[in-house]
Amino acid sequence: MHISAFPHELAHRAATVLGSKLEASIILGERGFAVRAGSSTDAAGRCDRAESLADDGPCVDAIEKRTVQVVPVIAETERWEAWRDQSLREGFVSALAVPASVNADIAVAINLYSRTPDPWTRELVTAADGYAQLAASMVQLHLKLAEFEDATAGLYHQMSDLSATERAVGAIMYANDCSDLEARRILDSASRNRNVSQREVAETILRTLVMSEPRPEDGTAT
Structure with a gap:
């Protein structure tokens, strides 16, 4: 990540x-x-x-x-x-x-x-x-690029709910230098206050904070 x-x-x-x-x-x-x-x-x-x-x-x-x-x-x-x-x-x-x-x-x-x-x-x-x-x-541009990549490559839509949530938790932990429990509390609070799923909150966090990882070239090890 x-x-x-x-x-x-x-x-x-x-x-x-x-x-x-x-x-x-x-x-x-x-x-x-x-x-x-x-x-x-x-x-x-x-x-x-x-x-x-x-x-x-x-x-x-x-x-x-x-x-x-x-x-x-x-x-x-x-x-x-x-x-x-x-x-x-x-x-x-x-x-x-x-x-x-x-x-x-x-x-x-x-x-x-x-x-x-x-x-x-x-x-x-x-x-x-x-x-x-x-x-x-800059955040707006970052969001637009992330949404474009997702539309063309399905970077986030292809993730399971668990995978998206766990990656978002990791991003929160890194950005805030906090524990796993504290990051999950932030994610859960956002979900409850917005009355949306944790998956939706997770995608927002990933699109705004995380750069997409470069895909390996064909024929290279993964």
Whole structure:
């Protein structure tokens, strides 16, 4: 299984361009689940992992409400307990979450973390919005390519329900650095909240997070 690298690359680029003292993560979300897709640092990744597992945090709210979430002083917020506590353990002081829609159901959000108080100027928020829109465009393209490949080669339709689910669990574990049990909880929560099968949720996760594996050439060993 090849997890797409572009969310990590985009998170690194966002952190570098938007401010040398900022750290960034990208969360992919749909009603009922949020998965960390990429981070510029391990510290930012651990914060977004806590947010994804709790399904509660500024990025989750930004995605659900399609509004920017500004956290001027993390220590003073009474919301998002798991995310807040992890952010404070990592030494972050302030945070910003900026969403962008991929389609009617799926969205992304960029979480920016600062170790200095409230650096969120209007110009910085505007620039962060631009990166969030770029991330959404890349996810949209990734989805279209995955759907095209599936239409022509049946990459996902040919999978059994069990195979699709297990591969999705693996993708969630890799992306969120979490346990098998935690990944299954995310998948089950998404299925229940959307009132769809785990297979449907699994295909969404595979199409957005996983690159198709190259097929062996004829005559080569498999």
